Amino acid sequence: MATQIDACAHAGRWIADYCAGAPAHDVLCAGDRAAWHATLEELAAVAPDGLGHARERVQRHAADMGTGFRIPGESDERPWPVSPVPLLIPAAEWATIAAGVVQRATLMEAITADLYGPGRLVADGHIPAALVTGSPHFLRPMVGLPPPGGHHLSFVAFDLARGPSGEWRVLADHLRGPAGAGYALENRLAVSRTLGGLQARLNVQRHAPFFAAFRAGLAAQCRRTDPRIGILTPGRYNPSYPEQAHLARYLGLLLVEGADLAALEGKVYVRTVGGLKRIDALWRRLDPRLLDPLAFDTHSQIGVPGLIDAYAAGEVILANAPGAGLLESPAVSAFLPGLAQHLLGEPLRLPTIATWWCGADPERDHVLANLDRMLVAPAFAARPLGLPAGPRPGPGLSTAEQQALREDMARRPQDYVGQEMVQLSTMPVVVDDRLVPRPFTLRVFAARDADGRWIVLPGGFGRIGEQADATASVIGEGIWSADVCVHGDDPVAPVSLLAAPDSLHVRRNPGTLPSRVADNFYWLGRYLERGEALLAAIRVMLGNSIDADGGAALADRTVGRLAGLITGAGAAPSPPSLRRADLTQFARTAMEDERHHSVAAINRLARAIGAGSRDRLSADMVRLLEAPFPSHRGLLDRAGSLQRRYAAIAGLSAEHMVRTTAWRFHDLGRRVERAMALARACRLFGMAGASADDLSTLLDLADSQISYRQRYPTGLARVAVIDLVALDPNNPRALAFQAQRIAALLAELPVLSDDEMAEPQQAQATRLRALVDTADAATLDADLMGEVEHRLTALSEAIARRYFLQGAEPLRAGGLTLA
Known part of the structure; x- marks a missing residue:
């Protein structure tokens, strides 16, 4: 009770202090203070140390979900900035906004249908021809093509501004590939985790019914009863790629790039590890001019040749239809009031700014x-x-x-x-542990449901300006975002995207795996294993061996071989000498210099793959991949930190990833790379005449020192070391174990034929395993290890040819399935 009273007192004091200096048209001071008081009470209850702590807490929740964005021209993502204070809109006021949004979406559909159809609006003088043909978003090849499913627009967004007197007006229309719905969802999740009691206390309307209806609306436009639907993304360098990945996970849609798709015989397919699979609808976030080089921009490298032919044949839904962005032009806004009267017979309920x-x-x-x-x-x-x-x-x-x-x-x-010049209302945000007024705009979203009717997301997301200047021309994109809560007196049913218990057929197949994603997971495994192997060589050379007499005291011949191993990997140029200072600099280059194939460079490659696979990786995995390079003072300390990070990633892979086809490719990549590293290490350090230092180094590189000491306490012997590191099938770090796992993993992957004959990559894996299984430790020599390396390289190429559908691969290979 004392805590509740304190929270109430905090909220009251915050509101009084805030309204003493806020403009009269601020939404808190001029609105329903009871709702705002309840919101700030929730904030005070979870962050008694102050508002700054509340801001940090909601930001941490956003980071835990992997929410981010990228500024055009930047390579690194920025954390998504979420305000802990949501924008509150009463249900009665929202009903007016929603009605205006539905009317505007209906009007935009009617105008688009005419401009790409009969063209009466231009012919009758309702809109100048120059606004149509002069727009870069007008796509002449789309004229006369009726959209499959019957709608040009399936998902739209509008930016709204609230004036000083409380009226709402439209600032901009977004019809090509409206961004932000995923951020609205992520804002709600972050704020809900912070203010857990607010949902029930204010009867906040939920987002899930909107997204469920939109997904059903896309499916209803398709010809098949169980359609395959994807989000077509430009890729990980797109500013809103994290949002697209989040939406794909949330809606259960396939996140695909142009390279994942193929148009064949008037239909569109996804290139998967199991062959070509039919795709029925694409929620596109790709610039329409880049969609199809045969129809639009011939220079496009990220489109799908023949996609528009399939669209014209009615075999694929594109949401929204290419060319819909024609009406985003600010110039069109000048004609919308007249067009509303002409087409709808009524004025605009949400007027555009003059x-x-x-x-x-x-x-x-x-x-x-x-x-x-x-x-x-x-x-x-x-x-x-x-x-x-x-x-x-x-x-x-x-x-x-x-x-x-x-x-x-x-x-x-x-x-x-x-x-x-539009004057904006203000709302409270947290700056330096206090509430301050800032101007805001609101992006709202509308989508078609299964019946083709427009529904509106209750809320959207707010964009908040940095400066107190409350004009739309100054706010720009804003620097904060805010959850938007539509609240009322009526209780809200706890709806989610979870299906009814008996409405789904239980399955254990996770769905379609595009070849590009399989390629990414395979190389993610290889890069992680390669980085770990290189780091192990560096650590042994610097003296981090478990052997008290090894490491720094290794013989020059062994150190030279370690340096050769590192140089052969392309991690650093050869050191001028084997003196400690030169070796230290050599190790530093091999770890950190990204001009070479160093540990840092390998990590960067792994991070890039992780960034492009966010829809399939956990937030913890992405966070580990994106973690900055260690900055500890000592080189060995940095190496140890990296080793622990590799171990954490391996643990997540082993214990937290479901054994799907994607995981099998990831594990396959690890096994192939580890086998290559072991064969190379055995050839360098385990051949006839190997010294004790050589053998100890080989055990270190294979992470098998403890296993060897437990098995052979009397000392080092070459045959025993080779048997443990190369031929023991029960040692998870041994070459034989990798050969077994490679064969087993390939046996579990999809095949294209039903004749039960081994495919080339499976046959090569069987021969590799036989070669290792029949080897003898006493006679194992460099030629055999060289042959193992050669076969692993050929096997990796066979895997790529079969599953990753490289550019030269024909679309219809022998036995390629079409489903």
Whole structure:
């Protein structure tokens, strides 16, 4: 009770302090303070140390989910910034917003259908032809193609602004590949984990019914009763790729890139390890001009040749239809009020901010005459000469900038629009352990359900500006995001995407595995094992052997062989000498210098694969892969930290990954790489004439010192060491064990024929295992180990040819299945 009273007192004090300095049009101060009081009470209860602690807590939850984004031009992801204070909207106010969103989505569908169909709106003068044909988003090849499923638009988003008097207006339309729904979902999850009691306390409407309805809506447009649906992504370098991966996991959709798909005989297929599998619908996040090099941009390297032919034949759904982005142009906004009256017979319920297209003389003159009260923006996507930096508020233009703008507007007036300067409401955010007002905008989402009707996500996500200046022209993309909670008096049913217990057929097959994903998992295993093997060689050379008499005291011949092993891996140039200082620098280069194939460079390759497989890896695995390179002072300390990280990743792989086909490829990659490393180490350190230092080093590289000492306490003997490291099938670090696992894993992978004959990669694995199983420790020599390495290389190439469908591989190989 005392804690509850304290939380109530904290909330009351925070609100009083905040409203003493907030603008009158702030949503907290001018809204339902009881709901805001309840929200801040929840914050005070979970973060009694202050609001700063609450911000850290919600940010930590977002990080635990792997939420991130990338700024265009940057290679590293940034953490997704979530405010601990959600934006609260009463249910009655939201009903008005939702009705306006549905009306606007309906209007956009009608306009798009006409512009790519009969074209009456242009012919009758309701919209200028220049706005259609002059737009870079107008795709002429789509004219006259009726969309499969009957809809051009299946998922849309709109940016809204709340004015000082509480009215909502539309700032922008997003129709090509609307981003942000995944972030709205992640914001809700992060805030819900922080404010666990808020959902029931305020009857907050849930997101799950919207996403379930959207998924059902896509399926309903497909021709097959059990369709395969994917999210078509540009790949991991796309700014919102983490969001796409999260949506794929949440909705149970296949995350695919253009290289994963093939158009064949008028249909679209996913290239999988089991052959070509039919795909029925794609929720695309790829620029439409890059979709199909045969229909649009011939230079596209990430599209699917023939995709639009399959679309025209009605064999694949594309959500949204290519060309829908035509209506995103700010210039179109000037004509929407008239188009709403003409097509729907009613005014816009959510008006667009006042817009003047300068392609008509009166509007251009109006904009120029009122430049000091206007936001001037490009009419289309490209930036015209007069606005090299994009949209600019007229009052902020210098004399020279105004002159350049006027001159170019005289030459090409159709490239410009003028828009009113929108004053925004503010909401509370946490800055330096206190609440401060900041301007915000709201992105809302609408999607079609199984009946083709528009439904609206209750909430969306808020974008919050950095500065107190409350104009839409200043906020830009914002620097924080906020969950948006629609609350009311009626209890909300606990709906989720979990199906009813008896509505699903139980299965243990995790679904389709694209060849690209199998390739990624295979090489993730190889890179991790390669990095660990290289690190082991470095640690032995620096003196971290379990043998008290080894390591730093190794003979020069053994140290030279270790240096040769590291140099042969491409990790560093040969050291000038075997003096300790030169070896230390040599080891530092092999660990950290990314100009060579060092441990750091190998980790970077593994991290890149992890970043592109977020829909299939746990957040813990991604976090370990993306962890920065250790910065401990000593080289051995850094090496030890890396070794523990490799061990943690191996533990996650062994104990936390379900034994799916993807895991088998990952484990297969590990086994192939480990076998190669063991064969190489045996050839260097285990042949006839090997010294005690050589044999001890071989045991270290194979991580078998303890096993050997328990088995042979009397000392080192070459035949015993070789038997343990190369030929013992019960030693998980031995070559024989790897050969057995490789054969077993390949036997479990899909085959293309039903004649029960071994495929080439399986036959090669059987021959490799026979070679190792029949070897004798006493006669094992360098030629045999060289033959093992050769066969492993050939086996890896056979695996790639069979499963990874490389560029030269024909689409219809012998026995390739079509399903």
